[in-house]
């Protein structure tokens with residue numbers, strides 16, 4: 300039976316992707332640290348007549364991906380879709396913030412995704428079509444002062460997605476970068492960004508909309524999906540205009 304492995308499935312966009320995927324009849328392997336949230340979600344989604352497995356794992360751990368794919372083997376799951384969604388932010392000036400927190404953002408948003416992607420490609424059925432959906436961000440399109448590390452990790456993921464997409468084209472692997480703008484989730488709580496969110500409340504999207512756009516895009520083999528017209532315009536402007544002009548504007552959005 301085919302399974303979709305979703306990281307960061309306990310909350311926010313990952314949870315919304317899990318709900319949308321279950322609505323589409325997809326079997327799921329849900330991964331995050333909060334085991335009880337996964338248990339509750341699995342119970343809710345199993346009522347939709349899909350098989351839902353859960354695995355509590357901390358993706359800061361360099362061995363996490365290996366453990367996840369050991370679980371996949373043990374339970375004979377045929378994982379044909381990987382959703383690299385778990386991620387975290389850091390808000391504040393680079394030199395004033397805690398270095399380890401900022402290195403952790405890099406670990407989770409980049410290293411963990413790279414490891415999972417590699418292990419997925421090595422441990423999935425290459426005779427079948429396979430799918431990779433990476434939750435990136437509109438932050439990937441330009442440097443973002445006060446979120447310099449975060450935005451850089453997302454640029455890495457956008458370029459990584461586009462690069463391997465081309466490499467894997469002939470192997471029937473669809474790779475999509477989902478680039479949401481501000482979305483109403485708990486993302487901003489650990490990053491201590493409540494004031495920024497209040498200021499930009501009018502532009503926030505709901506996670507279920509983002510999830511639908513992402514799953515539609517990967518099924519249609521789109522390279523990138525940017526949910527919302529304003530987010531799309533922002534990304535286009537950031538691509539067309541020189542960064543010397545764009546960066547002060549992106550900085551002002553995140554200034555409080």
Ligand SMILES: NC(=O)c1ccc[n+]([C@@H]2O[C@H](COP(=O)([O-])OP(=O)(O)OC[C@H]3O[C@@H](n4cnc5c(N)ncnc54)[C@H](OP(=O)(O)O)[C@@H]3O)[C@@H](O)[C@H]2O)c1
Nearest residue numbers: 307309310311312331332333358386436481482484485486
């Ligand atoms: N919200 C936005 O405005 C926005 C915009 C653009 C892109 N994004 C991206 O969307 C993705 C999801 O974020 P979200 O907004 O849904 O945030 P969220 O509500 O905070 O959810 C983050 C998810 O990642 C999991 N996670 C965090 N650290 C983890 C770790 N060390 N190991 C395993 N799982 C971990 C969390 O689960 P546990 O805490 O249970 O581990 C949770 O399920 C991220 O990649 C983020 O960068 C968000």
